[in-house]
Amino acid sequence: MRKDKALLLKLARSDRSGLNPDELKRSDELRKTEISRPLVMVNSSTSGIVAGSLLTWKAVESYAADRSIELDLTETGSIGLSSEDPVVSVQIPGRTRIFFSRITEGRVPSLLDDLFHQVVPDGNVIGQLLREGQEPWENVPALADLPFFALQNRIVMESCGIIDPFSLEEYMAGGGYGAFIRTIRSYTFSEVCELVTASGLRGRSGGGFSTGEKWKAAFRTPSDQKYLICNAEESDPGAFMDRTLMEGNPFQLLEGISIAAYAIGSNRAYIYIRSEYKDAIRRINNAIKELREIGLLGDNILDSGYNLQISLRKGPGAFVCGEETALIASLEGKRGMPSSKPPYPTTSGYLGRPTVVNNVETLSNLPGIIRKGPEWFRSIGTEESPGTKIFSISGRVALSGLVEVPMGTSFDTIINKIIGGAGRGRELKALHLGGPSGCMVPLDLMDLPVSYEALKEKGLIMGSGGVLVMDDRTCVVNTVRFFMYYLNKQSCGKCIPCREGTRRMAEILASITRKPADEEGSTTLERFKGVMQLESLAEVMKDTSLCGLGQNAPNPVVSTLKYFRHEYEEHIFERRCPSNTCTELRTWYIDVDLCTGCTVCAKKCPADAIIGTARHPYFIVQEKCIGCGICYDVCKFSAVYYK
Amino acid sequence: MADQAARIEKILHQFPQIKRNALIPLLQAVQDEFGFISEEAVAKIGAHLSLPTSKVYGLATFYNQFSFSPRGFYHVVLCNGTSCHMGGAGDLLNEITKLLEIGDGETTRDGLFSLEVQSCIGACGQSPVMSVNGTYFSGISVKEVREIIKQYREDAER
Numbered sequence: 001m002r003k004d005k006a007l008l009l010k011l012a013r014s015d016r017s018g019l020n021p022d023e024l025k026r027s028d029e030l031r032k033t034e035i036s037r038p039l040v041m042v043n044s045s046t047s048g049i050v051a052g053s054l055l056t057w058k059a060v061e062s063y064a065a066d067r068s069i070e071l072d073l074t075e076t077g078s079i080g081l082s083s084e085d086p087v088v089s090v091q092i093p094g095r096t097r098i099f100f101s102r103i104t105e106g107r108v109p110s111l112l113d114d115l116f117h118q119v120v121p122d123g124n125v126i127g128q129l130l131r132e133g134q135e136p137w138e139n140v141p142a143l144a145d146l147p148f149f150a151l152q153n154r155i156v157m158e159s160c161g162i163i164d165p166f167s168l169e170e171y172m173a174g175g176g177y178g179a180f181i182r183t184i185r186s187y188t189f190s191e192v193c194e195l196v197t198a199s200g201l202r203g204r205s206g207g208g209f210s211t212g213e214k215w216k217a218a219f220r221t222p223s224d225q226k227y228l229i230c231n232a233e234e235s236d237p238g239a240f241m242d243r244t245l246m247e248g249n250p251f252q253l254l255e256g257i258s259i260a261a262y263a264i265g266s267n268r269a270y271i272y273i274r275s276e277y278k279d280a281i282r283r284i285n286n287a288i289k290e291l292r293e294i295g296l297l298g299d300n301i302l303d304s305g306y307n308l309q310i311s312l313r314k315g316p317g318a319f320v321c322g323e324e325t326a327l328i329a330s331l332e333g334k335r336g337m338p339s340s341k342p343p344y345p346t347t348s349g350y351l352g353r354p355t356v357v358n359n360v361e362t363l364s365n366l367p368g369i370i371r372k373g374p375e376w377f378r379s380i381g382t383e384e385s386p387g388t389k390i391f392s393i394s395g396r397v398a399l400s401g402l403v404e405v406p407m408g409t410s411f412d413t414i415i416n417k418i419i420g421g422a423g424r425g426r427e428l429k430a431l432h433l434g435g436p437s438g439c440m441v442p443l444d445l446m447d448l449p450v451s452y453e454a455l456k457e458k459g460l461i462m463g464s465g466g467v468l469v470m471d472d473r474t475c476v477v478n479t480v481r482f483f484m485y486y487l488n489k490q491s492c493g494k495c496i497p498c499r500e501g502t503r504r505m506a507e508i509l510a511s512i513t514r515k516p517a518d519e520e521g522s523t524t525l526e527r528f529k530g531v532m533q534l535e536s537l538a539e540v541m542k543d544t545s546l547c548g549l550g551q552n553a554p555n556p557v558v559s560t561l562k563y564f565r566h567e568y569e570e571h572i573f574e575r576r577c578p579s580n581t582c583t584e585l586r587t588w589y590i591d592v593d594l595c596t597g598c599t600v601c602a603k604k605c606p607a608d609a610i611i612g613t614a615r616h617p618y619f620i621v622q623e624k625c626i627g628c629g630i631c632y633d634v635c636k637f638s639a640v641y642y643k
Numbered sequence: 644m645a646d647q648a649a650r651i652e653k654i655l656h657q658f659p660q661i662k663r664n665a666l667i668p669l670l671q672a673v674q675d676e677f678g679f680i681s682e683e684a685v686a687k688i689g690a691h692l693s694l695p696t697s698k699v700y701g702l703a704t705f706y707n708q709f710s711f712s713p714r715g716f717y718h719v720v721l722c723n724g725t726s727c728h729m730g731g732a733g734d735l736l737n738e739i740t741k742l743l744e745i746g747d748g749e750t751t752r753d754g755l756f757s758l759e760v761q762s763c764i765g766a767c768g769q770s771p772v773m774s775v776n777g778t779y780f781s782g783i784s785v786k787e788v789r790e791i792i793k794q795y796r797e798d799a800e801r
Contacts, residue, residue, distance in 0.1 A: 050769050051779075052779070237724030237763035238725040239763075240765045240766075243765050314667075318705065318707060333663040394767030432725070468725050479728075479729070490762075
């Protein structure tokens with residue numbers, strides 16, 4: 001079906017009062033507020049697929065085919081509740097849409113049977129999406145009233161999980177692309193820069209630099225060619241907000257890119273995306289194609305004389321490529337190694353031309369700012385950090401997923417009220433903010449308002465917004481050790497403080513989480529010296545590293561030494577891991593009642609620490625034990641245990 | 644082998660512009676086609692872009708996406724992101740390494756299994772996550788990993 005371009009452009013830019021009844025009807029159809037056939041939407045974002053949504057999809061198809069029911073089956077992104085996936089939402093004509101959690105393939109028939117008989121099934125109900133003109137279901141909570149949604153302020157993620165990410169028509173019928181159309185028709189380049197500066201939008205990837213100022217710097221640099229790059233690398237483990245935004249609402253990102261490219265006077269934009277993000281790539285490629293077809297990308301867009309090409313480039317995967325100069329090097333076909341600044345990319349970036357690099361969340365904020373104005377944006381969040389921030393929350397939590405809150409919301413609200421705390425009756429221990437090179441936040445800082453300034457005051461960084469929640473079963477030192485191994489592996493190796501510093505830190509941390517039994521006298525001394533030097537090493541790395549990776553690498557060490565020193569001390573002086581996570585520090589015992597004296601553990605023990613007589617219970621000489629746990633693995637009688 | 648050379652040639656033809664910034668997309672195309680980058684491919688790409696083979700190889704080894712040994716019949720991807728690590732991905736990795744006797748980026752001698760450890764699959768809500776040839780297993784334990792590998796082994800023997 002060919003798209004009705006004129007109608008879509010009208011829907012996108014005018015308020016609904018200017019539409020005639022026919023147009024209103026079409027708009028309602030496209031926005032799915034008025035449907036003629038039942039609609040089933042399956043979350044097919046990454047987390048949905050991992051949870052089995054592809055099978056759910058097939059089950060819905062065969063359900064409809066078996067019973068000759070005509071229904072519309074479409075994909076959506078995630079509404080943010082990733083631990084509840086596969087999330088499925090169902091809307092039958094005239095009624096509101098209901099969202100259900102954990103609909104695996106086996107649950108599909110009974111779910112749809114019930115709904116088609118106008119009955120709400122027991123269990124698995126998340127809530128209903130209340131909309132005008134639709135009859136609500138009884139005894140089903142409204143999505144907006146649930147604690148998970150009520151305390152959030154979703155402006156960037158508003159449509160994620162609600163709309164079909166493959167349908168430009170649905171996006172435009174909801175007012176999408178109106179901001180871009182207004183931008184190219186009513187504003188000059190510098191007016192857009194001013195507007196965004198006035199809104200106070202700051203880069204959401206961690207640095208928090210003013211987006212408008214960055215644009216102005218690039219706009220003022222004279223050049224025959226300028227570039228806009230969307231940084232969709234997001235290599236932080238545990239951060240999945242950019243990916244979810246691209247999977248849930250790719251058109252919003254592309255609209256943001258178009259506005260940003262226009263503002264800096266560029267006609268060439270690139271999306272640098274991780275090659276592993278296959279589902280996001282599929283959606284963005286489709287979005288680019290649709291936009292080209294309708295003439296919102298290409299030459300002379302809507303007769304404004306403005307040209308824009310957006311292309312997608314797949315990043316071959318390196319943590320450091322999230323840093324803008326490394327990203328540009330990678331785009332140029334080189335190793336993704338950062339270079340020293342200045343010159344900043346805004347004066348000399350991709351191919352030596354002025355380049356602005358913005359991340360996905362930053363760009364996705366733009367359509368809203370243009371549509372509703374900078375004052376509206378300033379009214380959300382704090383004075384110096386306006387707007388919202390999306391946090392991806394994972395780890396030991398009751399619910400894991402994406403939470404979008406105004407800047408200045410406290411950790412307590414985010415973790416305890418919205419997410420529901422550690423869950424399963426466990427106690428919270430700490431939060432880790434901002435990925436491997438982020439900071440550990442102790443519980444006494446839970447009341448801290450989350451904004452760039454407030455965090456900086458406490459020596460913490462926001463990073464990309466990944467929050468890892470730890471409960472009493474997690475070992476702080478072991479987690480930091482894991483981060484340091486990761487950072488060492490991901491260091492590009494260009495500068496020495498980062499390359500060697502992360503390695504040495506990983507070595508020191510490993511030695512803390514190991515038993516001393518196999519160490520000689522001098523090694524013990526070396527280990528001790530290492531621990532003493534951990535803090536000064538961190539200082540040097542912070543001061544002398546070339547890019548953010550090395551400068552931020554000591555963060556987890558510094559923050560945990562500050563707030564969780566007692567845990568380090570327990571590891572070092574008592575050789576004990578309080579949460580029993582460090583396998584090499586476990587103290588192993590043999591249960592005399594269960595041991596049959598089969599000799600297998602004694603034969604396998606690499607330290608000859610298990611002694612005894614065959615067919616009688618064996619025991620472990622603790623002084624010799626290196627804590628490798630091989631005895632535990634080989635014991636057929638479950639007689640080996642640890643404390 | 645002649646077949647492989649022809650397939651590489653075909654990919655090179657899709658990249659007529661011989662600029663340096665075509666290098667990564669070219670390597671990605673080869674990786675997508677064969678599942679790995681062979682010596683022959685590195686040499687051919689170098690010749691095509693007038694770059695020394697050492698430069699091409701040096702770039703390819705920098706990035707995580709490229710592998711230099713053929714993938715196994717079953718490609719096991721284990722997520723070892725922070726959330727999965729907390730959920731016990733380290734233990735799963737030990738178990739898989741023990742079961743298959745291969746490490747990250749390696750393939751078993753019989754070519755049946757290969758292992759790749761990724762830093763984050765992006766499904767932190769379902770940790771720990773593993774996939775075999777694109778089929779995902781979430782929230783798994785060491786015991787379940789043993790079962791899954793066993794199952795695939797049996798399937799292959801059949």
